[in-house]
Amino acid sequence: MDTNPQGPFADPDHDHAHCVTGAMASAETICRMRRARLTEQRRRVLEIIWENHVPVGAYEILAAMSAEDRPPIAPPTVYRALDFLQAHGLVHKIESLKAYVGCRHPGQDHVGQFLICEECGNAAEIVDQGIDRAIEKQASAAGFQVSETTIEVRGLCPSCLPERGAR
Amino acid sequence: MDTNPQGPFADPDHDHAHCVTGAMASAETICRMRRARLTEQRRRVLEIIWENHVPVGAYEILAAMSAEDRPPIAPPTVYRALDFLQAHGLVHKIESLKAYVGCRHPGQDHVGQFLICEECGNAAEIVDQGIDRAIEKQASAAGFQVSETTIEVRGLCPSCLPERGAR
DNA sequence: TCCATTTTTGCAATACTATAACATCGCAAA
DNA sequence: TTTGCGATGTTATAGTATTGCAAAAATGGA
Numbered sequence: 001m002d003t004n005p006q007g008p009f010a011d012p013d014h015d016h017a018h019c020v021t022g023a024m025a026s027a028e029t030i031c032r033m034r035r036a037r038l039t040e041q042r043r044r045v046l047e048i049i050w051e052n053h054v055p056v057g058a059y060e061i062l063a064a065m066s067a068e069d070r071p072p073i074a075p076p077t078v079y080r081a082l083d084f085l086q087a088h089g090l091v092h093k094i095e096s097l098k099a100y101v102g103c104r105h106p107g108q109d110h111v112g113q114f115l116i117c118e119e120c121g122n123a124a125e126i127v128d129q130g131i132d133r134a135i136e137k138q139a140s141a142a143g144f145q146v147s148e149t150t151i152e153v154r155g156l157c158p159s160c161l162p163e164r165g166a167r
Numbered sequence: 168m169d170t171n172p173q174g175p176f177a178d179p180d181h182d183h184a185h186c187v188t189g190a191m192a193s194a195e196t197i198c199r200m201r202r203a204r205l206t207e208q209r210r211r212v213l214e215i216i217w218e219n220h221v222p223v224g225a226y227e228i229l230a231a232m233s234a235e236d237r238p239p240i241a242p243p244t245v246y247r248a249l250d251f252l253q254a255h256g257l258v259h260k261i262e263s264l265k266a267y268v269g270c271r272h273p274g275q276d277h278v279g280q281f282l283i284c285e286e287c288g289n290a291a292e293i294v295d296q297g298i299d300r301a302i303e304k305q306a307s308a309a310g311f312q313v314s315e316t317t318i319e320v321r322g323l324c325p326s327c328l329p330e331r332g333a334r
Numbered sequence: 335t336c337c338a339t340t341t342t343t344g345c346a347a348t349a350c351t352a353t354a355a356c357a358t359c360g361c362a363a364a
Numbered sequence: 365t366t367t368g369c370g371a372t373g374t375t376a377t378a379g380t381a382t383t384g385c386a387a388a389a390a391t392g393g394a
Contacts, residue, residue: 095262134297142175143325150319158310
């Protein structure tokens with residue numbers, strides 16, 4: 001279920017509320033199917049991450065949660081929620097940014113592949129068998145058994161390219 | 168100039184001294200050509216990184232340098248040397264490990280592509296046009312202009328696979 | 335050679351990211 | 365009720381990286 005079918009990069013003025021409700025709904029479904037508990041904390045972390053398509057740092061999440069009155073939160077709370085969400089394929093970590101972003105293909109078995117705009121910060125998740133195959137081909141040629149891959153491509157997104165394209 | 172032509176993963180008992188001398192020699196050459204200064208500090212950091220094919224953390228480098236008698240070193244010294252070495256394509260950072268490894272194709276324009284063994288820690292650099300092309304194809308389909316890519320594949324290397332293969 | 339400029343290094347402090355260790359709570363099955 | 369287990373709270377600390385400023389060293393002319 002792709003919550004935003006019109007291409008990897010969300011149009012700047014797309015209906016983001018739709019992304020959010022879609023993401024939360026499929027999180028509910030997936031957790032129910034797996035008998036995993038999408039608790040209030042985990043739900044809040046997921047919502048904060050889904051506020052936009054820009055990856056958000058753990059301490060930003062912490063700040064956002066602490067801002068919402070209630071008793072302030074400690075780092076392990078956030079990291080534990082992130083661990084849970086990652087384990088169930090609901091969010092991805094962008095290693096090169098040390099930040100977290102909502103998964104656009106939850107429930108589907110896939111590796112994280114991202115196009116990340118250096119200008120606006122948006123991270124677009126792509127799923128491409130061709131990349132997978134090319135990697136798998138090289139790996140098996142080297143006698144290497146793949147368990148996990150990280151693909152992070154930085155550059156300029158279609159919205160930012162016109163402005164900063166010439167450099 | 169590939170210092171170790173027999174495949175991406177170095178044979179466990181390859182002549183590593185050869186890797187080191189090759190790497191240092193090409194670092195010298197490249198820096199001379201670019202009129203960049205391969206100072207004593209930078210050279211030492213590069214040597215420490217090349218002690219083996221396992222990526223090493225900045226603070227491990229720091230410890231190694233401080234161990235060599237002399238006045239102890241502060242973190243910025245290490246990070247500055249790493250910045251220099253990365254800028255000139257002599258080392259790569261493995262984001263998912265927060266660690267640094269010597270580049271096996273210095274001077275050649277290429278993106279960092281790594282197979283990383285979860286058992287022994289060895290990181291093998293590969294250069295594959297097929298992967299590049301597959302990524303570039305997806306990027307241009309999305310209207311995205313690539314400036315840099317990170318590819319990190321974790322799994323088991325040919326040496327470790329027999330022992331831990333069945334899991 | 336001497337000076338001016340630029341690059342590199344030293345150094346102290348601090349920011350940012352992540353985990354360890356242990357106590358407690360709440361729910362649900364026995 | 366008791367027991368077991370997953371989730372949360374809490375404090376402290378480990379690990380990674382940067383900022384800002386001063387001193388020193390190298391470089392390229394005059």
